[in-house]
Amino acid sequence: MVKINKIISLLKKRKLDGWKISLAEIKRTNLYYTKYLEKESELNAFRTNVDITIYKHLGKEIGESSFSILDENEIDKKINDALVLCDYSTKPKFSLPVKNKLSRVSLVDKKLINPIKHLEDIHKTIKYELTKNENKNIKPNNLELHSSYLKSRIVNSNGVDFKEEKTALYVELTLTASGVLNSGKEQEHVAMKEVSSLSKFNANKFVQENVSLVKDVLNSSLIKTFKGNVMLSGEASSEFFAPHLGLNPLVMHASAKIKHMNLSKYNLNKKIAKFNGDKLTILSNPLLKLNPSSSLFDGDGVVSKKIKLIDNGVFNNYFSNKQYADYLKIKATGALGSIEVSKGKKLAKAFYVSGLEIVSFSSFSPNSISGDFSAEIRLGYVVKKDKSGKITKKPFKGGMFTGNIFDLIEEMYLSKEIKETNGYKGPKLVMFKNAIVSGME
């Protein structure tokens, strides 16, 4: 086991121009269930990562080199190697963060530190919920319960010494619905949820909501190409603003690094698009209580803060680490957190006129620079409102939601109701006018 205090004293002895230690200790407890929710694996793992960065002043430039260590006895040799690499890894000078006051936000659920009993309870509840009579055509084919307890620490040569503890619970459940009268038709739905606390996960509700979705997937049909009102709700609205992989281009262009690379299309205090609908306000909030995307400080030891990136459609602020903040002569903002999107003026029900509602994508991965995207639809609804005001929703599957995010937001409307998920807090429903879904019929 690596002794962090010994590393600190070894680094101090070397009289380096600057250094940083990043320590992460992760304890994982995962349960894996195969079909019919039979247990397949129980995993307990302990991971320790110690990464060290060495800085060397080279006139107007700074050399920087990182390495990871497994044993403090190897550190002297690795420092020597890193000092050589610093001569080649040069960039304009920037300063290291200094000691500052951390915000006090709870990110730990103590029950998830030794979670095995709680994970088994979740398994039992999900199994019980699925055995209910109304769910006889629903079959669970896979369940994964992952919990983690992370202890991280950043120490640097400027006196920063921050510690943070976080817990997380990830639940992935695959449900298959089969057709009636032995038609042989089957469809599946993969339900995923990540939270920081058991109190934010209701297993009964999770099953009920997703059983309803998989039944709709089973009864879905194909659609023709459509241009008009497209609504995003369910996981689709949060995935649109906070994709599982990568950053939404609306956020990416607010990066100081992207600006410094001459790739950002944003200019401070200028509109990011012509807004004919609701104007967009986007914040990065790394301080949401018990949200897995929250962090008290970033990887350099800059204290995290809530920051308004886009204010009423106008670019307001960059998010930045210390290096790029120094280059752009702005303040570093700490870790990027959950994407908070301002709510709209109307309730979601006001948007249900005629059009399409998408609740789930296969994967929403826009090009974070150009803003172009095309995402296959796992489940959506054709929404119709008749003359009496009655709304009907017919499920569909397949086809692609396609376009460019910067064009799309020009005709965007946001619901008054908001929701919070991992990495997103904002409208439950988003509607785009003149949006395109390429059909498969």
Place this chain on the structure above:
Amino acid sequence: MGFNRKSIAITKKFFLRLVRIMESNSNYADVLLIKDSSLNISRDNTEINIDNDNDFGVKLRLFDGEFFHVFGTTGIDKQVLTQKAKEFAKIKNKNKIKLDIDKRKLNKDFKTMINIDPSKITIKTKVDFVNNLQKKLVNADKKIINARVLYDEAHEFKIFVNKYKQLSQEIKTCFLMMLPFVKSKDGIRYYYKSLLNSGYEVTKIKKSLFDNIIDKTLKISKAKKLKPGRYTSILSPELSGLLAHESFGHGMESDTLYKDRAQAFEFLGKRIASKQVSIIDNPALTGKNGSFWFDDEGFMAGKTYLIKNGIVSQPITDMYSTTRLNNEMLCNKNYKIKRSGNARAESYDHKNYARMSNTYFAPGKSDVRAMIKKIKNGLYLHYSSGGMEDPKGWHVQIQGVVAEEIKNGKLTGKMFYEAGMTGYLPKILANIVAVGNKLLVPGTGRCGKGHKEWVRVSEGGPHLLIKDVELA
């Protein structure tokens, strides 16, 4: 901690002792050591970064006749591992499932053969190469506003030990990515090209390749948006590989099949495409991103035909799901799944799953020039930014497709940027008109199971001529 012949032998001996301790209650046990290290040099207009990464840990697994108990820990702490093995030894056998274990004995060490060993090249030479290539990309045309070059040399070392196998493998790869950014009327766009080799020879870039990168980058700056519709298309090896990967790669993973999560199960042994279509997964292919000698369960790598001459053939497998598929789902059918070396884990603190390695369409007989000549109005699909699997629904999603117009049997140079390709898989396979005669497996990416569990893979194939490709 480096490994040489002596320390490998000592470690194997220690692991065998752990296996014997764990198996004292007639359970199955194995031990896997994973040590990854990499040197990463990246450069853009403003800075250069050099990082050295190391990841090293050990995983103990015990199967108690019902499920696996897995323990992973950083480093190789003999005391911790022995204590855990002793705890595992107390677990009683539940005797519900008898794993299909490969009992062929083997004690062998494998190592990548390299032409130019990157460890013999000085850091200065590597940094100079990255700096010069980045400058060359940016200076090639004033429309190119920035470029990122990434050089990564990876060294993966594994030791696997169970009652029958004592194996080690050392795999070295050098990866190079070029990413020029270009201004267009619609904003900033980029082109990328990645290359992989076992050795430093990856840095020997031919002038024709460099010129091609610049040409594509500039064409992309003028590229239009594609009108949604159905197009007769030629898929490049990159695209045909991605189609193989997302469709019959994920759809033929034995754990996915066992969980009734793939339609392919109903088609095992049945025809799904014409005779000219074969899809292969092959970790034993030399020098590719998904290549290895043995998997994380000690099973030797080999070629698996997922589709052979149009017939759905053998899945890629892990030990647990193969056992259950054969014993429970296929026992009444005249069909038995063979084990393949495809059980892989992201790291020592992750579970093994059945995973792809190098996945590709087998080559056919057609010449790509003849394919292009056949098309009056159509598209050549160059590359994409990625895809997503849907083994149950068999809907294909490939996004960020960059296409080029084909008119009257010729490529016109008119490009279309970032289209999405979709469709129902059996229909796409049925629409394959011709299969190219030249196999390329250029993929250099990572593949996730859903959105997690990332492992290195490659994909490729020959060119495919497909009618009615749905592009949005």
